[in-house]
Amino acid sequence: MARVLTPRAEDFPRWYQDLIAKAQLADNGPVRGTMVIRPAGYAIWERMQAEMDGRIKLAGAENAYFPLFIPESYLRREAQHVEGFSPELAVVTHGGGKPLAEPIVVRPTSETVIGEFMAKWVDSYRDLPLLLNQWANVVRWELRPRIFLRTSEFLWQEGHTAHADEADARAYARKILHEVYEDFMVNVLGIPVLVGLKTARERFAGATHTYTLEGMMGDGKALQMGTSHELGQNFAKAFDITYTSAAGGVEHAWTTSWGSSTRMLGGLIMAHGDDNGLRVPPRLAPTQAYVMVVKAGDGVAEAAAKLCDALRDAGVRVGFDDRVDTPFGRRAVDAELKGYPVRVELGPRDLAAGNAVLVRRTSGAKTPVPVADVVSAVLAALDADQQTLHDEALAMRESRTASVKTLDEAIEAAGAGWALVPWSAVGAEGEAKANAQAVTVRCLRRADGSVPDSEDEPDLVAILARSY
Amino acid sequence: MARVLTPRAEDFPRWYQDLIAKAQLADNGPVRGTMVIRPAGYAIWERMQAEMDGRIKLAGAENAYFPLFIPESYLRREAQHVEGFSPELAVVTHGGGKPLAEPIVVRPTSETVIGEFMAKWVDSYRDLPLLLNQWANVVRWELRPRIFLRTSEFLWQEGHTAHADEADARAYARKILHEVYEDFMVNVLGIPVLVGLKTARERFAGATHTYTLEGMMGDGKALQMGTSHELGQNFAKAFDITYTSAAGGVEHAWTTSWGSSTRMLGGLIMAHGDDNGLRVPPRLAPTQAYVMVVKAGDGVAEAAAKLCDALRDAGVRVGFDDRVDTPFGRRAVDAELKGYPVRVELGPRDLAAGNAVLVRRTSGAKTPVPVADVVSAVLAALDADQQTLHDEALAMRESRTASVKTLDEAIEAAGAGWALVPWSAVGAEGEAKANAQAVTVRCLRRADGSVPDSEDEPDLVAILARSY
Structure with a gap:
């Protein structure tokens, strides 16, 4: 097979860029550091969102939406926070054709504006805990951008909660860490993250504790895949988030925040990708089984379409490729690049023998399977390969x-x-x-x-x- | 019942504001014209997104994401477009602590930046049609803001497509108009929109045709609920979106764009709300049946929880209120405000008689129902009341x-x-x-x-x- 990507061993960063371009996952945007997430990349992000969002709701948080624009003065209220974020801010100075009286910051994160509203909404201990999450874009000016990993604008979820005491805040920050992030990353992304506490030097600007999940990439480097913070009473004091306790006193709340972003797409690529392209874990994959008509022939397209229906009925997310005008080799290379977990290839010769060919992206194994057994073979392969990708990533981490x-x-x-x-x-x-x-x-x-x-x-x- | 909202007949705009505040749907943000969408409001938006997104995907469009920041020069490439949007722009002049060489515009809509990438991605007629959609926030500086209806930042979906010829572009703009927007608005929102063509004066800046869906609000005014545009070759020429035709010539593509936004939340409120609050059509409602424990008593909470499970098993989206410490009257007023289609109230006296009380938000009717029949009664009420809300809105439109x-x-x-x-x-x-x-x-x-x-x-x- 012709070389499609720069091999990882030759130049890992180049391989990463090649893969993103050739699998059509994303492009650089026109403003430096921004990105365009193309349909093939965005479909994976949507699956990440769906899996994460379900877990966030199970943990009791409700989705809301807070404004993109934050008055500059809000950031200054928490000293460490403004110090941490000032160098990364994008500032709006003109609106509606006129200079603004007060400059506006494009949110780099939303602790400040959400703190302001928590203060309005929380009155008594009965209003606590207040558990909020939002899916949004944020902007942090980036001098050395790299798609998905460090971009001036990225997409993420940011959770923000307020609690009556430190123990409750800590328990919740850790609940998100383990039940949402770790569970998703290990069991869906197939990345055996290490979970731990950041040092004071690496802590989020304004936090008392930052918990992190670190994944090992194919070059042995670490990627921070998500973080959960205890903010102590720092933001509660800066924004006056107080409540009347059961005993009748007025107390400051304890808050947390936690985030995960499109950076996970970079982690997915670098943890599982190989020299032929992306490998998407089956549970995550927007397309789990990709049914391909190898070439035109009597009843082939019909048989392939029937296979698609049968797979869909079995709950498999299916893609269909009957573009027989395009050389099959080129389509197969593209399917490898996109990382569909299983391909089901059907040509006139296979069909004459009553077979389809099952190709597994993880191992590259090609197996003829009787057409009647395709559904069960696909289901078994998806199950097994979810585990295989995880185990390979774990073995790599352990060996390195x-x-x-x-x-x-x-x-x-x-x-x-x-x-x-x-x-x-x-x-x-x-x-x-x-x-x-x-x-x-x-x-x-x-x-x-x-x-x-x-x-x-x-x-x-x-x-x-x-x-x- | 004490008066909760300013009656509509007394002051419709005041009623609208009261309802949004008391049903906790949204708040004004700190930067003028921005809004905070609270969990009760955002849950409705998520249901709108889910229903719309499914229809958009059925129509063949794929989701992607394009940058928030657009170089100012892009907007100038299409003369009518820049003229239309210039007065509404928010402009970023500083990034990472330094003045920028070229000012950046916060997207008011994305025809320009998406046009730039269509030009890169479209090569031959085989790449057409190119059907894209994104869910995003946009900013249009607003001098007379009103929550959901006119806000400086709002959430929306914007579709952008490129086609080989005018007929195909027209057919697609109309497919979205009818199969996505009209179908959703009539059959889910329960708003009998009138669908038509905008005059030249009301056309989108840069379009050759703007199609619209107009809903009648409770005060007899019209609300534009969504629009679909044919852009002719205006943007294709401005951004050089060309393709090689089957005959081998180089042609400019024909493009469309279409959008619907959080403005639909305002339409929902004003089309269906009454003097007691919101009325959410059952098919849209995040909470379709709200099960309330009237007061504590032997086995009441358990029976109510069992009813929740039975309703959930029947596919109903259920809310549960067992806050017996809060006076029932106050909770019932709140449930009216939030507009849950059906309430199932259960107290010790009802339970002793083997009954629950079914309260329908649309008519206000309260009916005792044997506990064993609650699920079927709820399903029948949800079906009937979806139609009732639509028919009431239609009757109002016709009478006015x-x-x-x-x-x-x-x-x-x-x-x-x-x-x-x-x-x-x-x-x-x-x-x-x-x-x-x-x-x-x-x-x-x-x-x-x-x-x-x-x-x-x-x-x-x-x-x-x-x-x-």
């Missing part, structure tokens, strides 16, 4: 993760993958030293893999890596 | 529409509702005269109610009205 004892060893090991090292051997000073060599502390975990409440707990393990 | 012969009569009749008048009695000059009296030509139709191809066809009927 080294447990070491010292900071120098960890920085060395992070050249090829991830390093697990005692946090006591790193500390804030070691972290700065690692950063100077383009290595970051991705997160901290307890020895048993659980997520700590503080970086001051004893015996924590730090994960160090290069990252996106 | 006058067929007249002259422009003066039409302007007079538009003081109380809609006027049907021969277009030949109005014309461009009459239209200007009507506009001076705050009356507009909503659309033109043929005598048989079908949609004309041109305002120059003979025997057209003009609909004149005041409007939002």
Whole structure:
């Protein structure tokens, strides 16, 4: 087969760009750092949204929508927040043909404007917890843009909640972390993320705790796939989110926020893609089975269409390709690029033998299957290949993760993958030293893999890596 | 019952504002003209999106996402387009802490940026038609904002398509008009819209034809609920969208665009709301049946929860209210405000008699129903009340529409509702005269109610009205 993409081993960033272009997932937008998400990419995002949205609603949060435009003064109310976001802001200075009295910021995130409304809506302890989420676009000016990973505008969900006390806020931030994000990433995206606590240096601007989910990409680097924050009372004090307690006193609420974005599309590509293109896990895939007419022939198109119906009736998301005017080889290369989990190829010779050919994207295996057995064979392949992609990603992570004892060893090991090292051997000073060599502390975990409440707990393990 | 809202007959605009606030549908945002869509309002929008999105996909269009930011120069490429939108633009002049070399416009609509990419993606006639849609926010600076109806930022879907010839573009613009918009508005929103052609004066900036769907509101005014445009070759020429035809020549494509927005939430309120609050048509309603525990009692909460399960199993979208600490009267008023189609009320006395009480929002009728029959009674009520709301809206429209012969009569009749008048009695000059009296030509139709191809066809009927 002719080489379609730059091989990963030759130039991973180039492979990534090639794949996005050739699989028609996205394009660069005309304003620097923006992107156009094309139908093939957007269909995957819609599936991500559907899976995430269901989990968010199960966790009790309700969707709402807050404005794109935020008065600049709102950002200044929380000192760390404005410091963190100021360098990334897009500012509207003219509206309706006139200069504005106060400049307006295009939201980089919505803690401030949502804080303002939480303050209006929360009155008594009976109004808590207040659990909100929105699906929206946000803008963070980006000097070194890369499609899906760092773009000046991206799409995301951002959850914002207010609670009566710290314990409830913490429990909810962790519920989202595990029941929404980790469950989705592991069981749908097939990416065995490591879940942990960010260090003070890596914390969200304005948070007291930032929890993260880190995935390993095909080049051994880490990608932050999502974060959940405890904001303590920082925003409640800045925006005056208070409530009357059952005892009658007036208290500040405790808030959280949590987000995941189109960056996950970048993670999907880099965790599962191979030199032939994307590989989409079956549970996520907008098209799970792609039925192809190999070439025209007596009854072939009809038999293929019947197979599509049978697969659809069995609950499979089906694509159909009967473009027999286009050479089959070119169509097969395109199907590989797009990463459909299973192809069902049907030509006159196959049909004469009563067969279709099942091609599995994960292994590349091609198996003739009697037409009557196609549905059950597809269902079995989709189930198995969901697991296969996860297990391959886990095996890669394990083979590229080294447990070491010292900071120098960890920085060395992070050249090829991830390093697990005692946090006591790193500390804030070691972290700065690692950063100077383009290595970051991705997160901290307890020895048993659980997520700590503080970086001051004893015996924590730090994960160090290069990252996106 | 205490008066909850300003009655419609007393002050319709005040009633509208009261309803939005008390049903907790939305709030004004901090930047003038922006809005916050609260969970109760957003849940309705999500149902609108789901119903519309399914129809858009059935019509063959694929979802994609184009950038929020558009270079100012793009808008200038189509002369009428820039003239139409310039007064409404929000302009970003600073990004990442620095002044920008070229000002950026926050999209008021996306014909220009999508045109740029259509030009890249379309090569041969085989690439046509190209059928795209996006769900997005847009910004049009608004001097006289009103929530849902005219806001500086709103949410919408905008479809953009490219075709090989005018006939195909026209057929598609009309397919969307009837199969997506009209079908949704009549059969889901329950609003008997009139569908017609806009006059040249009311046409979209850059279009050759604008088709519209006009709904009558409770005060007799018209609301434009959605539009579908033929753009001719205007944008294809401005953005160089060309293709190689089967014959080998290079041709400009023909494009369309079509949109519907959160404005439909305003239409829903004003078409169906009454003095007790919102009335949501059952097919649209996020909560179709609202099960309420009237007060605590032996086994009441359990019986109510069982009813919820039985309703859910029957495919009904269910809400549950067991907040027995809050006075029942207050909860019932709130349920009326929110417009849940059917309430199922269960108290100790009802349960002792083996009954629940079914309350229908449309008529206000309260009927005791044996617990075992609740599911079938709810299903029957939902079916019937979908039709009732539509028929009430139709009866109102008919009673407030006058067929007249002259422009003066039409302007007079538009003081109380809609006027049907021969277009030949109005014309461009009459239209200007009507506009001076705050009356507009909503659309033109043929005598048989079908949609004309041109305002120059003979025997057209003009609909004149005041409007939002």
